[in-house]
Amino acid sequence: MLLYDHKEIEAKWQKHWKDNGTFHAQNHSDKPKFYALDMFPYPSGAGLHVGHPLGYIASDIVSRYKRHTGFNVLHPMGYDSFGLPAEQYAIQTGQHPAITTKDNIARYREQMDRIGFSFDWSREVRTSSPDYYKYTQEIFILLFDSWYDNIANKARPISELEFCFRESGTTSINAATTEDLQQFNAAQWNAFTENEKQEILLDYRLTFLANTEVNWCPALGTVLANDEIVNGVSERGGHPVVRKKMRQWMMRISAFADRLLNDLEDLDWSESIKEIQRNWIGKSIGSMVSFKLDGNFPLWGNAAGNGADAIQKDLKIDVFTTRPDTIYGVTFMTLAPEHELVDIITTAEQKQAVEAYKKATSARSERERMADVKTISGVFTGAYATHPLSDEKIPIWIGDYVLAGYGTGAVMAVPCGDERDHAFANHFAEKNGMPEIKNIFEGIDISEEAYAAKDDTKLTNSEFLNGLSYKSGAMAAAIEKLEETGAGKGKTNYRLRDAVFSRQRYWGEPFPVYYKDGLPQMIDRKYLPLELPEVDEYLPTEDGAPPLGRAKEWYWDAVNNKVVANPSLALPKGKGTSSSSEKASFSETEEKSALGYFTAKPEIASTLLERAQEMRKNPTDAEVTLWKELKGKKLEYKFRQQHPIGEFIPDFVCLTRKLIVEVDGKYHEFQIDKDDARTHKLEQKLGYKVLRFTNEQITNSLESVLKKITEALEQRPNFFPGKNEVLPFGKDLGWVGDQNEIYPLELNTMPGWAGSSWYMFRYMDANNETEIFSSEAQEYWQNVDLYIGGSEHATGHLLYSRFWIKLLHDLGKITVIEPFQKMINQGMILGESAFVHKVTMMFPVTAGDKFRNYTKNQIKHLEELNDRFPDLFISSEFYEKNFHDLPTVVELNNEWSFENLKNFVDSIDDSLIDPNILSIGDMKIHSDVSIVDVHNNLNISEFKKWRADFADSDFITEQDRTFKVSREVEKMSKSKYNVVNPDDICDQYGADTLRLYEMFLGPLEQAKPWNTAGITGVYGFMKKLWKLYHDDNGFNVSDEKASPDSMKTLHKTIKKVRQDIEDFSFNTSVSSFMIAVNELTAQKCNNREVLEPLAVLVSPYAPHIAEELWSLLGHKESISTAAFPVFEEKHMVESSKTYPISFNGKMKFTLDLPTDVSKDELEKMVLENDKVQEQLEGKVVRKTIIVPGKIVNFVVG
RNA sequence: GCUCGAGUGGUGGAAUUGGUAGACACGUUGGACUUAAAAUCCAAUGGGUAGUAAUGCCCGUACGGGUUCAAGUCCCGUCUCGAGUACCA
Structure with missing residues (x-):
């Protein structure tokens, strides 16, 4: 082969x-190990x-280099x-995400293969493969089966916690939990029912269920994590x-924060990445301080009206502060407007x-509040708290600069030491409830701004803290005193908050979880993977349940340990499981053969x-109203109360x-859970549909309530055809629950x-x-x-x-x-649009009022x-x-002279508008970069083909008939038509050139x-490199000794490239290759002694050409494990x-010196x-600096 | 606002950590080969200025100061851009 043929x-x-x-x-x-990993790609459709x-x-270069230097x-x-x-695409097209994903992966693989990576493809993994997510589910179970021991500062199996509870209750436990939990002793624990125990344990587990405020994205129909939200909108879309x-x-990542x-x-x-993580974790050290409230308060607050005789005593407000040393500077307190005590403590006047x-x-x-941080707003509640150390009365305000979600949602305001408190105090200065600012810093003027520095400034007006400073232990002294009192x-x-782990989505790992009596149960790991079921559509159900709610079979049979159909929609045939997923359609005979079904749980039926009889006697007003409309088959169907x-x-x-149909009374809001x-x-296990209405809905809009009930009735199948009457405890209505051990599976992914x-x-x-991996493998590869x-x-x-x-x-x-000892973050490659x-x-307009100067007809x-x-x-x-x-x-x-333009000008009605x-x-319009050449010339006919809507357009060109586009650097993306495909580069120049470039x-x-x-x-470099090993007749390398110059070039390059790879400075390596090839070409070097190394x-950089040259040099083995050349100083x-x-420091000329x-x-x-001498003529040499090997400098006057 | 990072030719970027600023490459210009184009090869290319010329001088690493024999590199201040964060008590 004479010429370099990359293909x-x-x-x-x-x-x-x-x-x-x-x-x-x-x-x-026996070799030392080296593990190089690239961040997991998501196989998108764009390739x-x-x-x-x-x-x-980059990682491939390092990997290949490490192989050359003796690493496994x-x-x-x-x-x-x-x-x-993939799921969004599935929603739009009905295409199963698994198919889309498979196609995309095939495309990615094809593209990667062309670039010549040294990946070990025998170890490929896909998160969506059941063989893989089986272990993701297993790790979820591990999290569920663990709790965090703050004393040992590590996660431990939940069984050890149960043991502790059995032996000594909560007394010796310090666990990471969401809030302060119920305390109990061993006797109490042992007296709890199994369900109660499970409920308690649920609060300790590292993954747990919680009713939390989440970031709900209605457009995507799912919850998003904090890091998936950018500027108040979803990161995707x-x-x-x-x-x-x-x-x-939820995932209790907060336990691991420290x-x-x-x-x-x-x-x-x-x-920078470490700093981002530090900020995200956001550790602050300080103390909790309780402020007792002054006075007694009605149980449900003033707002509730009735129940006025129920009062609460000894209420307190907890605050978190990082500056307990400034406790004597507390001038007022501020609660978040959402704080639970606000309604209770607010006085009638306020x-x-x-x-x-x-x-x-x-x-x-949220966005408004975020955007506008300058405006100060707040209101006095009229209530006062008592300072825990000085017993002074501290007014309580509310203000939205206090966030409900951080700390306790309340602050002790110290205007002399905190800028926000200072601004707040000044804004409301001399208003009712805003006292004068207390200054506790000796010799500091705080009239203009707060003094927030944590330094040696001494405290004053602070009782026992007087004379101390932040740096000299005031903080510790304050905490000691607070703890003492x-x-x-x-x-x-x-x-750092606990991470939401549920997504209301289809294309994700199913949770290995089913619910028994409302409590989550883990599927035993030997029955994993719990595979993702098929659904007819990738959308939420009509009831708003996640897409998995559409699966025909998505119940767990805990006896046979398999996924089965919804039992409430199936006809149960005696004891055991139902295999039919048909909707219920009883025939007379089947109905009679069904054994022992009840509407109520038999053991507590009486x-x-x-x-129930008791409750029927004391209905609420709303219940009475609704019952009037439901009873006696008024809606064609028999209702029971x-x-x-x-x-x-x-x-x-x-x-x-x-x-x-449920009527939510006023207690509903206190027991939503x-x-x-x-x-x-009722819905998931017993197959009922539950409608809920509030008292107000029934009293104010009974019509629409009834309409909703009627609609629901019509949508429901008839579960018992031919029967309108069902006895409470008859044998004719199925009680399918515990006996069959069939439970609903988690619907989130x-x-x-x-x-x-x-x-x-x-x-x-x-x-x-x-297993997830063998311990030997992990011990060998470490991380x-x-x-x-x-x-x-x-x-x-x-x-x-x-985590x-x-x-x-x-x-x-x-x-x-x-997991990752060293990390390099590569920069983005941008496109040139x-x-x-x-x-x-x-046309001329006045600013702001576009059409003011024109008449209606003109406009x-x-x-x-x-x-x-x-x-x-x-x-x-x-x-x-x-x-x-x-x-x-x-x-x-x-x-x-463009015809279109001429016609346009002619058509202007100059009686209305002066042309x-x-x-x-x-106006700038994106053009596809593939129809623009390197000199920014647009191919006009291609452009017209590409944008058929502009096929009849006219073009004003340069004098040389070319048409120039303008360029701008933007992110590379399909929508900007500036994407460059590596396949095209590989076709034209080859993978080695792409890698080097x-x-x-x-x-x-x-x-x-x-x-x-x-x-x-x-590309020119590649051809020159090839030529070094070839002459006009083909491959030609001499075994003669190389010239000292060539040896010097080689070793200079060895030294540089070795150092560059160690420093991840790959761009300079490529330059030094070019220099080496340029020099060797000039030296007419074709010696094996140089060309082989x-x-x-x-x-590592250009593996294909290297392999080819290596084999031309007569080697039978792949170059991939050939020893990397070693630098020798002697050359x-x-x-x-x-x-x-x-x-005087200015270089004038150079001299060759020994x-x-x-x-x-x-x-x-x-x-x-x-x-x-010429330079020094007539001047005095004040000083001569000679650094051997570097420089000669004369200081002259 | 705060935190971190970065500012070098027309462009991407080098500069052994204080020691010849602009390596290497693109682009541009001129030339060779060719009917022509492409490809290839050769030369010039930070700015200014003097000279017919060889050559020389001045200014140049965002801006203003400083340290030093010597500063793109170190220190102080300013500006601009990028990233992260958004009242975290």
């Missing part, structure tokens, strides 16, 4: 590597653009293949996000103002009946349609970060079918030595995976405490003209140069624009060095030089 060479070696498994890593080896492989190329290298790749885009209370699985913070220290990560303020705050959206205690707060179902007594029920659990059970939080450990033993990826995962993936790995470590599954300039029409005509303005494009350079003073459409028409006021402007663009960590034009330089040197030794000779002489001799030689 043939690259295809040949890619096949060779694949056929020989060249890059399969060994789990047993890879040239920006994606950047990091993969693990360099795997796989796919984070669960996720929203930019949809609005609202706060909503939902029952969700370790996640401390362990950052030893990680070799960029300072009630109106407080209500109004609360209303105003809640009306403001019981008014507070030292505490550390974190900004008790329930008694209670207070009829026991299962273990509950619903207000109304239609048994044949299994429809329950319980009511929700009850609804859940796991979030995207579940599978990606532990994948780096699966690669160590990816094909293990019996990731080099992790390369973008920095956008700083608060998501990179934090969550650290999960710490958990697995605590439970003894993993020997390391961190191309814009064509389109001529637009402009109409203008708008019409604007719509009709012909499509006319103008070359950007021409526009820049000649259109500074924007011409009018008339002038334009005079200069250019001479219409000037032109320009991506590295050559600049430092890995820096963002930089892609410019395809520049690639010719690298050179091939190995370039092999660098020189007899002379070119010294810069400078005067290197083996002393400093004094050097000075002598320099001074003897004519040029030096």
